[in-house]
Amino acid sequence: MDRTLRAALLKLHGQAALPVSQFTVAQRSALDRFARQTGAVTCQRQGRGDVYRVSDPQLFEVHLSALSPKVEMQSTHDLPVRAQHIALARDSKAGSHQHDCYYPLLKAVGDQVLWRQGTDATELPLSKLTRDFGATSLRIEADDAWQTGQPLWLVENQALFDRTDWLPAGTQATLLYYGGQLDGRLLAWLARHPRASCVVHFPDYDGVGLANFARLYMLLGEGCVFWLMPGWQGKLARYGSQRLWQDTFAEFSRAVSQLPDDLAALTRYMRQSGLALEQEAVWLPA
Helix, strand or coil, X not given: CHHHHHHHHHHHCCCCCEXXXXXXXXXXXXXXXXXXXXXXXXXXXXXXXXXXXXXXXXHHHHHHHHHCHHHHCCCCXXXXXXXXXXXXXXXXXXXXXXXXXXXXXXXXXXXXXXXXXXXXXCEECHHHHHHHHCCEECCECCCCCEEECCCXXXXXCHHHHHCCCCCCCCCCEEEEECCCCXXXXXXXXXXXXXXXXXXXXXXXXXXXXXXXXXXXXXXXXHHEEECCCCCHHHHHHHHCEHHHHHXXXXXXXXXXXXXXXXXXXXXXXXXXXXXXXXXXXXXXXX
């Protein structure tokens, strides 16, 4: 309710009067209630229609500043978006509150992994940074030009980021740990330009993991692949979880029709067995 009233008061702020038609049904309801409770606003007949008018400017400003401190400031457009939301509504999450930049955690597998900023001379020597520090991060934005000549692997759980002996022998690649859900800013970054020779996604084999790959596949198409661990069927039968399958079944149902044909065997077996599998099973015998 506060959000609706705030939007209506901000629309009316600084105006002599505004036609009722310029407000949504919810805003009109909030303004009518506000008018009855405070008397700071009135609805009057003017010409062929009704208008809202501020009848007590001082009281109006008191209530508006309580809902939106921003009205007391000259400008907030040059501030971070969450600061703007605090100024607007005293709440950093009052609107779209995602930060503009994303800082993924990266590490190299192999000793020749390098990222370059397009044709710029800027380089990120990922293999060296991984040897020296274990991992690093990179500020990414959709419009930047970072890319690498090796594959980029996306892994959902930290154990696979910490220990990389599960990867195929001789792998030269970047590992990116994303923690459960693929961030929309990461997806936008991957979709803007080719970033790697190939994007390889290895999530949990559950509804969430498949839904994340469906989002990735819709953007990259054949530029990404879903990695099936060796012996996946035996591992799914031996270590699969019925609870995990049930908990993520809704996501599975929404995603399955958006997946490429080469995942049909996996999704069919998951459905028949009623099991899902966490990716740490990659270290277990089939």
